[in-house]
Amino acid sequence: MRKMTQANLEAAFAGESQAHMKYLIFADQAEQEGYPEVARLFRAISFAEQVHATNHLRELGGIGDTVASLETAIRGENHENTEMYPAFNAVAELQEEKGAMRSIRYALEAEKIHEAMYGEAKQMVAVDSDIKSAPVFICPICGHTVIGEAPDKCPICGAKKEKFRQF
Numbered sequence: 001m002r003k004m005t006q007a008n009l010e011a012a013f014a015g016e017s018q019a020h021m022k023y024l025i026f027a028d029q030a031e032q033e034g035y036p037e038v039a040r041l042f043r044a045i046s047f048a049e050q051v052h053a054t055n056h057l058r059e060l061g062g063i064g065d066t067v068a069s070l071e072t073a074i075r076g077e078n079h080e081n082t083e084m085y086p087a088f089n090a091v092a093e094l095q096e097e098k099g100a101m102r103s104i105r106y107a108l109e110a111e112k113i114h115e116a117m118y119g120e121a122k123q124m125v126a127v128d129s130d131i132k133s134a135p136v137f138i139c140p141i142c143g144h145t146v147i148g149e150a151p152d153k154c155p156i157c158g159a160k161k162e163k164f165r166q167f
């Protein structure tokens with residue numbers, strides 16, 4: 001692919017990805033404010049943005065098999081928890097940005113776990129095996145991630161067991 005087209009598709013992928021995420025978040029907000037039909041519109045269009053992002057990523061050659069996907073995920077999570085978030089946290093501390101420090105800490109703690117989980121999954125898929133069947137629980141406050149059973153209390157943010165969302 002020619003360089004400028006590649007750069008354009010990369011920018012388009014980033015933009016569509018952000019729109020997808022924002023629309024999902026806005027849908028939850030609209031729901032809470034009592035506008036379920038606006039929430040529906042946000043969720044539907046967020047899916048259209050996912051379709052666009054998928055097409056751009058495919059054209060960029062960014063979609064491989066599951067081992068390749070897990071390797072990409074491991075690299076991303078590792079970058080976030082060893083370089084990006086520690087550096088961001090240092091700046092937030094320096095600037096006494098309390099809210100940013102909390103959102104960065106929540107993400108940093110979860111990304112470490114995500115990297116480990118993806119690493120274990122990669123070992124299984126590398127020998128043609130799926131990971132063992134178990135529910136995955138996510139803390140809706142901080143994103144803490146647990147396979148199997150939700151803890152009584154989130155060890156990162158203190159949220160109660162019932163709050164965890166099951167996948």
Ligand SMILES: [Fe+2]
Nearest residue numbers: 077110111114
């Ligand atoms: Fe993560």
Ligand SMILES: [Fe+2]
Nearest residue numbers: 139142154157
């Ligand atoms: Fe939590």
